[in-house]
Amino acid sequence: DVKVTQSSRYLVKRTGEKVFLECVQDMDHENMFWYRQDPGLGLRLIYFSYDVKMKEKGDIPEGYSVSREKKERFSLILESASTNQTSMYLCASSTTPLLRAEAFFGQGTRLTVV
Amino acid sequence: GEDVEQSLFLSVREGDSSVINCTYTDSSSTYLYWYKQEPGAGLQLLTYIFSNMDMKQDQRLTVLLNKKDKHLSLRIADTQTGDSAIYFCAETLFSGGYNKLIFGAGTRLAVHP
Numbered sequence: 001d002v003k004v005t006q007s008s009r010y011l012v013k014r015t016g017e018k019v020f021l022e023c024v025q026d027m028d029h030e031n032m033f034w035y036r037q038d039p040g041l042g043l044r045l046i047y048f049s050y051d052v053k054m055k056e057k058g059d060i061p062e063g064y065s066v067s068r069e070k071k072e073r074f075s076l077i078l079e080s081a082s083t084n085q086t087s088m089y090l091c092a093s094s095t096t097p098l099l100r101a102e103a104f105f106g107q108g109t110r111l112t113v114v
Numbered sequence: 115g116e117d118v119e120q121s122l123f124l125s126v127r128e129g130d131s132s133v134i135n136c137t138y139t140d141s142s143s144t145y146l147y148w149y150k151q152e153p154g155a156g157l158q159l160l161t162y163i164f165s166n167m168d169m170k171q172d173q174r175l176t177v178l179l180n181k182k183d184k185h186l187s188l189r190i191a192d193t194q195t196g197d198s199a200i201y202f203c204a205e206t207l208f209s210g211g212y213n214k215l216i217f218g219a220g221t222r223l224a225v226h227p
């Protein structure tokens with residue numbers, strides 16, 4: 001059974017903290033993605049990666065960075081958490097080429113920054 | 115632009131048909147998708163349609179594609195309470211040398227007795 005696992009379901013962090021969100025997939029997928037989900041805005045792409053050590057900015061990369069040291073793991077980093085980064089974060093993975101591939105999602109991490 | 119637009123809410127009676135609509139902007143999108151998100155869960159692919167098709171049927175689901183109007187719809191026949199969820203329309207967009215999956219805001223479907 002395909003699986004994308006996000007390390008935490010719920011997180012509460014303080015403003016200014018450095019926050020790490022971890023995502024692991026067991027399907028040997030090349031592509032991995034980080035989205036944030038906000039009511040009325042849907043899913044917005046933060047960063048994505050098509051290969052190990054490779055990363056590309058999505059539509060809203062400001063305030064975030066990513067790391068992909070191993071194929072199965074894609075980490076999202078909030079360098080200095082702010083209250084406007086309170087959101088649901090979703091990780092996804094897919095095979096190449098993306099055009100025909102189903103994206104598999106993790107269950108999400110609900111992050112609250114206080 | 116890279117907008118995929120959907121209405122935010124739909125309420126239907128159990129047993130009726132539901133129709134969720136979506137408009138997209140990239141006429142070159144090859145595949146268009148419908149994802150379903152149940153409460154507390156991530157998204158799951160429900161169905162997809164290739165751009166050279168007008169219609170695709172899969173059990174209770176019917177997807178209609180109007181390429182001229184860039185309009186995609188999802189019809190759920192005999193809607194059940196288990197169909198209550200958020201439904202996302204998505205398209206693949208080639209931008210900056212890469213293919214990206216772009217989602218709409220999601221339509222929350224509420225099924226009532």
